[in-house]
Amino acid sequence: DAGVTQSPTHLIKTRGQQVTLRCSPKSGHDTVSWYQQALGQGPQFIFQYYEEEERQRGNFPDRFSGHQFPNYSSELNVNALLLGDSALYLCASSWWGAAGELFFGEGSRLTVL
Amino acid sequence: GDSVTQMEGPVTLSEEAFLTINCTYTATGYPSLFWYVQYPGEGLQLLLKATKADDKGSNKGFEATYRKETTSFHLEKGSVQVSDSAVYFCALSDGGSQGNLIFGKGTKLSVKP
Numbered sequence: 001d002a003g004v005t006q007s008p009t010h011l012i013k014t015r016g017q018q019v020t021l022r023c024s025p026k027s028g029h030d031t032v033s034w035y036q037q038a039l040g041q042g043p044q045f046i047f048q049y050y051e052e053e054e055r056q057r058g059n060f061p062d063r064f065s066g067h068q069f070p071n072y073s074s075e076l077n078v079n080a081l082l083l084g085d086s087a088l089y090l091c092a093s094s095w096w097g098a099a100g101e102l103f104f105g106e107g108s109r110l111t112v113l
Numbered sequence: 114g115d116s117v118t119q120m121e122g123p124v125t126l127s128e129e130a131f132l133t134i135n136c137t138y139t140a141t142g143y144p145s146l147f148w149y150v151q152y153p154g155e156g157l158q159l160l161l162k163a164t165k166a167d168d169k170g171s172n173k174g175f176e177a178t179y180r181k182e183t184t185s186f187h188l189e190k191g192s193v194q195v196s197d198s199a200v201y202f203c204a205l206s207d208g209g210s211q212g213n214l215i216f217g218k219g220t221k222l223s224v225k226p
Contacts, residue, residue, distance in 0.1 A: 004156065033213070042117075042202050042216030043157070056213050090157065100145050100206035100214055104157040 002027065004105035006091050012111045013081050021076040021108045025093030031055075032074040033102065034066060035090040043090055049074055050096050078110075086112045115140045119203045119217035126193055126224050134188040134220045136177075136203035144205040146170075146179050146186040147214065151200045160188075160201070193224045 005024045013019050025032050031050045035043035045058035049068035063079045072093075078085055088109050092102035120135040138144065148160040148170070161170030166181035175190045186203060203217040 035214075040218070042204075042218050043214070045213050045215070048213065058213070092157075100147050100162065100204070101159055102157075102214065103159075104149075106154075106156045 004091055004093050004103050006089075006105035006108050008108055009106070010109045010111075012113060014113050015081055015083060017081050017112075018077065018079045019081060019110060021078075021089050021091075021110075023074045023076070023091030023093075023105060025072050025074070025091075026103045029093035029095055029103065030072050031094045031096045031098075032068055032072065033092045033094070034074070034076045035092065036060075037088040037090055037107070039087070046076070081112045083112050086110060115144065115205060115207055115215050117203050117205055117215055117217040119201075119220055121218075121220070122200075123221040123223060126222070128195055128224055128226050129192045130224075132188070132190040132193045132197075132222070134201055134203075134222070136186045136188065136217060138184050138186065138203075138205050140184075140205060140207060142207050144207050146177070147204040147206065148175070148177055148186070148188050149202040149204060149216070151202065151219070153199070157202065193222070195224045195226055198222055198224045 033048040034046040037043040047057040052068045068074045088107040090107045091105045116139045145164045147162045149157045150160045161172040163170040163179035169178045200219045202219045204214040
């Protein structure tokens with residue numbers, strides 16, 4: 001049973017560019033959440049998708065957007081990249097209602113130069 | 114807003130030593146509390162959880178008790194092993210959310226043989 005898979009694992013962008021990160025949830029899960037983890041910090045909640053709709057959003061600007069597809073996979077898009085967007089982006093999947101019991105992928109490491 | 118504070122690391126212990134990692138929280142409601150662990154090169158994994166006051170979560174020899182009176186959820190293990198070396202994150206989920214976790218900064222544990 002494959003767990004949560006994310007791609008790409010590493011990527012380098014320059015300021016002002018746009019990036020798309022992808023996530024496939026664990027088999028059987030219908031809810032995807034995205035987190036940003038800066039170096040030496042705990043993960044910070046970006047947003048959560050269920051039934052192809054954004055259900056909750058953390059304190060992140062509109063430059064951060066997402067999408068969930070009918071097969072429950074998800075994308076995170078970040079526009080107009082800033083140096084401060086450099087971080088590990090984590091995707092987590094769960095069943096809707098399993099509050100807090102998340103299965104995480106290994107993350108996508110984004111470096112903005 | 115809700116927050117989690119955990120002891121700063123890194124923590125270095127010898128094998129078979131007793132482990133305590135302190136975690137305190139601030140929340141307006143009645144949160145569920147979690148410990149997640151991140152082993153080197155792997156994604157975050159749920160280690161244990163407690164959903165109400167005086168609940169004790171336990172897994173793999175680790176324990177933590179939800180103490181409402183002291184707003185704490187300290188992680189303990191009686192005898193650590195080298196394989197326990199990892200980063201440990203305390204987190205909370207408020208009663209109204211569906212996967213929105215608030216994490217502490219993490220505590221890195223190194224266990225020496």
